[in-house]
Amino acid sequence: MNFKRTTIIPLDDAELAKQLFDAYLNKEFMILMIILGDTDSIRKALPKADNLATKSYYGMERWVLWIRNHDVLESTLRPLLETNEQDETLVYEDVKCFSTSPILDAATGVILKNAELNYLSLQRSFFKAQSHDTGLINDVNNSL
Amino acid sequence: MTNLKAILVCVLLLFSLAKVQAQIIQVTEIDRGSSRSISLAEAQIIDINASLEINLSKTELLKMIAEQYPQYTQQTALESKINAISDALLNQEAILNSLILGVENVESQQQFFDLMELFLMTIGENEMLSQRYEILSEAYFNLENHETLNMEAYIFSRFNADALELKEQLKLMEATKYNVSLVAFKKDKLGGDRVHVQNFDTYTERDYVTIERWVTSLSDSQEEQIAGLAEKAKTNEAKTLRIFESLKTKLITYLPNLDCVQAQKENLMTLLNNPETYGDLTADITLQANELFSRLNALSSMVTAFKSDIGSWTITTPFELKTNLENFSKNSKHLTEDFELLESLSKAIERLRPKFDQLFQGFEPCVLEFEAYFKVVQETLTLLKLQQSNYIVNKTIGDEVHRFSIDNLPSKGFINLKGTGSRTNGDELVLEVVLRVPSTLEGAPEQQFLLEQRSFYMQLIGARSEVAVGMILANPIGSTNPAIDPARSFFYAPSASILLKFGSKSSYFYNEFVDLGVGLNFAASDFDTDGTPEFGTGLVVTGFKDIISFGINYNVTLDEPYWFFGINLPFNLPGLPINSVKN
Incomplete structure (x- = not known):
């Protein structure tokens, strides 16, 4: 797979995985899409997510992180997902994709295992994440 | 944002x-700056002075057309x-x-x-x-x-x-193209009228009438307005279902009385079987008498069948008028002819004359009565047909109603209820989406199919005031005043009340039946029976469309408190000298 804007998180080195994840998450003005698991449908969806990540709206960068196993970054992702405003009763194991907002790093645009991963759902997830922090753009611009 | x-x-x-x-039709009520979408699950009650925004869902419309056609x-x-x-x-x-x-x-x-x-x-x-x-x-x-x-x-x-x-x-596509129209009607006690829907027809609005929320009296202009509207209402009455029903009742009442026909049949039969006259009857007379007897029988059967037929007539279903009138006319004419022929035949035999004279004396008024009945029946039947024609014309979609293809169907229409003329609480507004298909036969009218209908009950929602006039029965409380006759418990007194009432947007039962009112009562009682009314005022509670009222007043003239109740029936009951309520 030849990805342009996707990073595959290693499964065999938990510390490296955490460092990589934190590095992307802490990047300013970046919308992260996290794809969890390794199934045929996920493998088919990854190029689509990668394609969409090449698009930028209002100067916000997009990036995709593929975490092939739910266990690798569970201790980081579980609390992150618990803060999502979409569904407070969300079960971590049922999530196969979500995005984080560019400024607050809030988890949103969640796609569950029983839903389809396609251009439409992935684009909605990216947009939801970017839309989450729209109100903060002026504040951030002023503080820079 | x-x-x-x-x-x-x-x-x-x-x-x-x-x-x-x-649903195809989605309605949003806009009333005094606030808007409310009215779903099918809730009571279909709208404010009588509101404006309506009507949204048509093309998706549902297409789904329904595909399902039904x-x-x-x-x-x-x-x-x-x-x-x-x-x-x-x-x-x-x-x-x-x-x-x-x-x-x-x-x-x-x-x-x-x-x-x-x-x-x-x-x-x-x-x-x-x-x-x-x-x-x-x-x-x-x-x-x-x-x-x-x-x-x-x-x-x-x-x-x-x-x-x-x-x-x-x-x-x-080589398919028959169809069109869609949205039409609106107002239904009231006098019948109904079409209602203008902006974007969907070019009907002009009716008189602009705002139903006043705070009524304390009728102004001169209002009285004139009401008189004018009452005049218009008379015209509209020509299209009413109620008139149609009352004409039906009238027709049944004026159908020939069969008692007279029955009596003549019996008299004729008695004469034919009388041993005193039997020998003098010629074959011609017997034949003609039997003919007349059969005619009376046929007439009797026709009237009975006609009475039962009228009961099933409705304003919307066409009924056969020509045949009925022709049958009546034919039978009436033949009855007179048969009668005259029998009379001339019987005159030839001197001995039969007294008996036949007696018979003819009974016959003549019966025939005259029948002819008079026939005239009324003829007039009433014509009126009935006219009512039906008017009703059908009113329901017919006029040229003013636009027809749209799905592509250019406006998504929104607007109705300003104030522009629909006279209306009262309880009147109905009906919205219909109609599918219109051109006829495949040249010159034939288009076919129209009702796709969806929604009906709304108009009510002045929220607080309002009303003036009610009626008779009360007043009972002085613990009176020791010597001027008041102690033998009488209750005194009749005319009264007027200014009532505060509330219209519900969720309960038909409350609006149509309970209809509570509270307010001030003013009564002109005459406790000392000197012929000069005293002035009393106090508080009153009314219910059930002001039929029942109850309250406490103070007779200011005699310094006497009293409680009272009133029963203002909307009809007269013998033995109850109480007038009906007037709002």
Whole structure:
């Protein structure tokens, strides 16, 4: 797979995985899409997510992180997902994709295992994440 | 930004409501600055002075046409696709403007994301569009120059091209084209009238009447207005169901009285079987007498059958008038002829004359009575037919009502209830979506099919005042005043009340039956029976459309408190010298 804007998180080195994840998450003005698991449908969806990540709206960068196993970054992702405003009763194991907002790093645009991963759902997830922090753009611009 | 979010929430809510209820006509009531969507699940009560915004769901409309009229399946399938694309592309210009202008303020960005969410959600709800979006996205990223090309602009342009292609296909279809109209009627106690729906017809509005909320008296202009409207109401009465029913009753009442016919039949039979006259009867006379007897029998059967037939007539179903009138006319004429022939035959035999004279004496008034009945029946039947014709004309969709194809059907229509003329609490507003199909036969009228009907009950919602006039029975409380006759417990007194009432938007039972009122009562009692009324005032509670009232007053003239009750029946009851309530 030849990805342009996707990073595959290693499964065999938990510390490296955490460092990589934190590095992307802490990047300013970046919308992260996290794809969890390794199934045929996920493998088919990854190029689509990668394609969409090449698009930028209002100067916000997009990036995709593929975490092939739910266990690798569970201790980081579980609390992150618990803060999502979409569904407070969300079960971590049922999530196969979500995005984080560019400024607050809030988890949103969640796609569950029983839903389809396609251009439409992935684009909605990216947009939801970017839309989450729209109100903060002026504040951030002023503080820079 | 907040407004846009609110709009988005409303749109989402509308989508979910539409899914649950699946109705073509969606109505929003706009009353004194606030708006309320009226779903089918709630009471269909609207404020009598409100304006209505009527939204027609093309999706549901097409679904219903496809379900009910399978001959249009192909056509509706194409139109559904076009409609789905149009719905999805509703905000394409705003989205592209946001992207092209690249305005980076918060409001602009938020608007872009809200509209994109709406667009993607609409796409996601339609399988055909979802699949197409997937193909178009894939195609976009496969373009060599996609990095310099706006993804949304590409997808919108492809969807627009799809819509144009579908429209071309629709044009080429050799199917009978249908149209759709939205019509509105007002139904009241006097019958009904058509109502103007802005964007859907060119009817002019009726008299502009605002039903006053705070009524304390009738002004001169109001009285004139009411008199004018009453005059118009008389004209409208010509179209009423009620008049039709009363004419039916009148017709049954004026149908010939069969007692007279029955008596003559018996007299004729007695004469024919009388041993004293039997020998003198010639074959001609017997034949003619039997003919007359059969005629009377036929007449009797015809009247009985006709009476039962009238009972089943309705204002909406055509009935046969010509045959009925002809039968009546023919029988009436033959009866007179048969009678005159028998009379001339019997005159030839001297011995029969006294007996026949006696018979003819009974016959003549019977025939005259029958002829008089026939005249009234003829007039009433003509009137009945006229009522039906008027009613049907009123229901007929006039040339003023626009016909639309699905493509150019306006999504919104407006009704200002104030422009619908005279109306009272409890009147009905009926909205109908009608499918209109041109006839395949040349010169024949188009066919019309009712697709959906919604009916609303008009009521002055919230607080209002009313003036009620009626008779009360007043009972002085613990009176020791020597001027008041101690033998009498109750005194009749005319009274007037100014009442505060509330109209409910959720309960028909409350509006139509309970209808509580509280207020001030003013009564002119005469406790000392000197012929000069005293003035009393106090508090009153009324219920059941002011039929029952109860309260406590103070007789200011005699310094006497009293309680009272009133029963103001909407009809006269013997032994109850109480007038009916007047509002």
